[in-house]
């Protein structure tokens with residue numbers, strides 16, 4: 001059954017890079033019954049040199065062994081093997097990298113990978129075409145819409161907002177109050193290490209508390225949300 005058979009509103013989260021702060025994020029999401037898609041770089045999971053520091057916070061990707069149990073119940077999507085800018089890769093290199101990342105993630109997690117998040121938000125029609133060739137059915141960018149309309153192009157999805165934006169709670173209230181007669185989506189994205197900065201965890205937990213538990217909202221992964229739209233459910 002598709003969510004659009006029973007609901008007109010759906011909420012999902014999309015978090016990038018597979019860093020250690022995802023452990024705390026997943027614990028919060030699981031506690032509130034929320035679902036996320038985690039966009040991972042299969043080629044950087046065993047590469048400590050990819051760690052960096054942002055505003056005094058250490059950002060480091062997790063090794064692969066603990067990831068399948070951590071992300072259980074959530075979705076895994078591709079973010080290129082080494083977080084390359086897709087626009088900087090020619091068609092052959094891009095195709096090879098997407099297929100390689102997809103295969104490595106499918107092998108590690110034992111499930112099909114059909115989603116993608118653009119590293120650096122870098123997207124264009126050429127990259128979209130290569131993604132489609134590689135069996136990617138939806139791809140997320142980084143430009144906030146502050147709106148809930150279903151995406152016109154599933155290979156170039158703009159999220160509703162990033163969690164650190166000021167109007168996060170205002171958007172939550174608007175979404176909760178909506179009584180739409182056609183599908184509406186709230187897609188939140190970010191990086192979990194950003195919660196370590198400026199007491200972001202407490203604010204995020206308040207947001208989850210407010211968004212969770214509504215009878216008229218479907219809580220699913222990106223592939224569940226966008227998969228239903230792909231099969232002609234848009235009205």
Ligand SMILES: [Zn+2]
Nearest residue numbers: 016017119120
């Ligand atoms: Zn990223």
